[in-house]
Amino acid sequence: MTVFTHFAAGALIGYFSPGVVSASLFGLASHVVLDVIPHYDFESVKLEIFLGVLVLLILVVTRSYSLTICLGGAFAVLPDLENLLWKTGKLREDQKIFPGHTGIIPHGRKTGRMSILIQVVFVVAVITYLIWSVG
Ligand SMILES: [Zn+2]
Incomplete structure (x- = not known):
């Protein structure tokens, strides 16, 4: 999955986590789950980083973050x-x-670029929810 999708999922998990340890562990576990789902990944490392940082900046600018949200997203x-x-x-x-990258846990098959749309919808929904709930 793309970086911004991983970050948004982890941030959401962090929001619902009761503490920093659970936010970190469940955030990390979410990476495995999302990578198993068939998906499209960007070829551009710069685009991946830009979009991930953009999501983080939106949460910071709207003051829609907490320690557990940041840890969930980071892990x-x-x-x-x-x-x-x-x-x-x-x-x-x-x-x-990481087991999801070495092949120990199978990585989801690569889909077409249209699956990015699903990831964008998910990320926008998470950002919107966190802004409403936290910001
Ligand atoms: Zn991965």
């Missing part, structure tokens, strides 16, 4: 750090450790 995105290092040539395929 949901964390595994893709190794994808970033791999895509930029700083990590080899065999050096990946």
Whole structure:
């Protein structure tokens, strides 16, 4: 799944988490679940980073964040750090450790670009919900 989808899912989980530990663990677990679902990933690392930061900035600017929201979002995105290092040539395929990226847990098949629309709708819904609930 794209970074901004992972971040939004983790942020939402963080919102509903009773504490920082559960927000972090469930945020991390959400990465596995979302990567198993068939999806489209952007080829551009810069676009991935830009959209992820954009979601974070929207939550910050609208004051729609808390520690658990930030931790949930951060831990949901964390595994893709190794994808970033791999895509930029700083990590080899065999050096990946996250089960959803090594093949231990099968990665969802690649779909067409239209599935980005579903991710955008999800992210906009999460941002809207968090702004209404927290901001
Ligand atoms: Zn991933």
